[in-house]
Every structure is written in structure tokens, then in C-alpha cells.
Amino acid sequence: MSRSTYVQRTIRNTIVSEKSFKETLDSFLYELRFFHPVHADKMIEQAMEAKDPKVFDTLAEEASGRFGYLSFGDHKVHRYLNKFNPNRPVLESHAIALGTSPRAYSMTKHNQEATINFPLRITVTQRPNDDRASVTWDLPSSQIPNLHLNKTLANAAFFVDDKFEELIRFCSGTMDEKKYKKILSMDKGAKVGAWKDAGGPTLSKL
Structure with a gap:
């Protein structure tokens, strides 16, 4: 037995960074704690061994960056393309996967x-003509089928949209300067906004 579901058209966004390519990439890797020694899978294993899901939340809180995200890997697309097509070298390109603790996964809960x-x-x-980066992402809420049928799910999806773009704007240097400087001045270990179960229309606020 099989079934088909219509998924509304994905909204794909691209912005040009105000920082150099290297600064933009380094900002993402830093905010996602890419070089943190404990991977998300290891955190899950530790929580299962302790038989306490709060262990994962604690570890994720400590390991995540200011925006509450963890790195799930950096796929260096250019390395593969240049390996198999050396006569037409392509510029550097990274596909970065990111996630956060189960508390934030309101969409997947529903x-x-x-x-x-x-x-x-x-x-x-x-970018080929200057020293900046193009940053592209799909709007999370646009990837969920039948979103309009579940208000709670929709609120969660819009919440994640907001948090996701906030991270991207910060790392690419396209955030409002006043807010950007305020985030930079935060104490070590502080988080931007609050990841919580998005049961209402409240969005992340600094």
C-alpha cells in the first residue's frame, strides 16, 4: 500500500552576506559549535544510558551556540565537484546541517x-565576483504538508522560521546593527531568545 501527499511549494531564500566568505563560514561554524567534541548522537546515547531524557537537554544546552543550535555536519560540496571535474574547478561551497534539542522540535512532535x-x-x-558569500536556505514552514490544518503545528513552524533566519542574519552580517551588537555583548554561555515548545504565536525575542 502506498500514498501520496501534496507538499506545498518550498520557499527558498538566498541572501548575500555583508562579511567576507571566510568570515561568514567561520561565523556559522562557531555559532553551531562545529568543533565541539561531543556529537548529538553521543548525547542521545548518554541520555539513554542514564535513562533520563533531561541528560540530553543538559548536554545540548552546554554544547549549543548562542542561538541554541548544534552542528550535524558540514558537507563540503566543492571538494567532490573538484575531485571529479578538475578541469572546471568550482568555488568553495558548504552544505551545513544543524539541529537543536528535542524541546525545540515542536514541528516533529506534531x-x-x-x-x-x-x-x-x-x-x-x-561568490565568483567578490569576496562575499551567498547563503541559501529553505523556509522550514514551507516544507510541512497541510500546515493550515493544525494551528499548533503552524505556530511551531513559524517559530522555527524566525529562529532559523535570526541565526542566518547574524552570521551573514545582514542583521540590524543595534541587535547585532547587543548579541555580541552577551555574556559567555548566554542564549539568544529561548527555545521552548511553541504552542502559541510567540516568536523568539532578544
């Missing part, structure tokens, strides 16, 4: 099939 689009992904691509 619709487990939403995990087909999670972890979230962004691409950071070097």
Missing part, C-alpha cells in the same frame, strides 16, 4: 514526517 526535512540545512557558497 508531525513525525517533518523529520524528512530535519536537520535543517543551509548552503554557504563563495
Whole structure:
């Protein structure tokens, strides 16, 4: 038995960074704690061994960056393309996967099939004519089928939209300067906004 579901058209966004390509990429890797020694899978294993899901939340809180995200890997697209097509070298391009603790996964709680689009992904691509980056991402809410039928799910999806773009605007240097400086001045270990179960229309606020 099989079934087909109509998924509304994905909204794909691209912005040009105000920072150099290297600064933009480094900002993402830093905010996602890409070089943190404990991977999300290891955190899950530790929580299962302790038989306490709060262990994962604690570890994720400690390992995540200011925006509450963890790295799920950096796929260096240019390395493969240049390996198999050396006569037409392409500029540097990274497909970065990111996620966060289960508390933030309101969408997947209401619709487990939403995990087909999670972890979230962004691409950071070097531009050919200047030293900046093109940053591309799919709007999370646009990837969930029948979103209009579930108000709670819709609120959660819009919440994630907001948090996701906030991270992207910060790392690419396209955020309002006043807010950007306020985030930079935060104490070590502080988080931007609050990841919580999005049961209402409240969005992330600094």
C-alpha cells in the first residue's frame, strides 16, 4: 500500500552576506559549535544510558551556540565537484546541517514526517565576483504538508522560521546593527531568545 501527499511549494531564500566568505563560514561554524567534541548522537546515547531524557537537554544546552543550535555536519560540496571535474574547478561551497534539542522540535512532535526535512540545512557558497558569500536556505514552514490544518503545528513552524533566519542574519552580517551588537555583548554561555515548545504565536525575542 502506498500514498501520496501534496507538499506545498518550498520557499527558498538566498541572501548575500555583508562579511567576507571566510568570515561568514567561520561565523556559522562557531555559532553551531562545529568543533565541539561531543556529537548529538553521543548525547542521545548518554541520555539513554542514564535513562533520563533531561541528560540530553543538559548536554545540548552546554554544547549549543548562542542561538541554541548544534552542528550535524558540514558537507563540503566543492571538494567532490573538484575531485571529479578538475578541469572546471568550482568555488568553495558548504552544505551545513544543524539541529537543536528535542524541546525545540515542536514541528516533529506534531508531525513525525517533518523529520524528512530535519536537520535543517543551509548552503554557504563563495561568490565568483567578490569576496562575499551567498547563503541559501529553505523556509522550514514551507516544507510541512497541510500546515493550515493544525494551528499548533503552524505556530511551531513559524517559530522555527524566525529562529532559523535570526541565526542566518547574524552570521551573514545582514542583521540590524543595534541587535547585532547587543548579541555580541552577551555574556559567555548566554542564549539568544529561548527555545521552548511553541504552542502559541510567540516568536523568539532578544
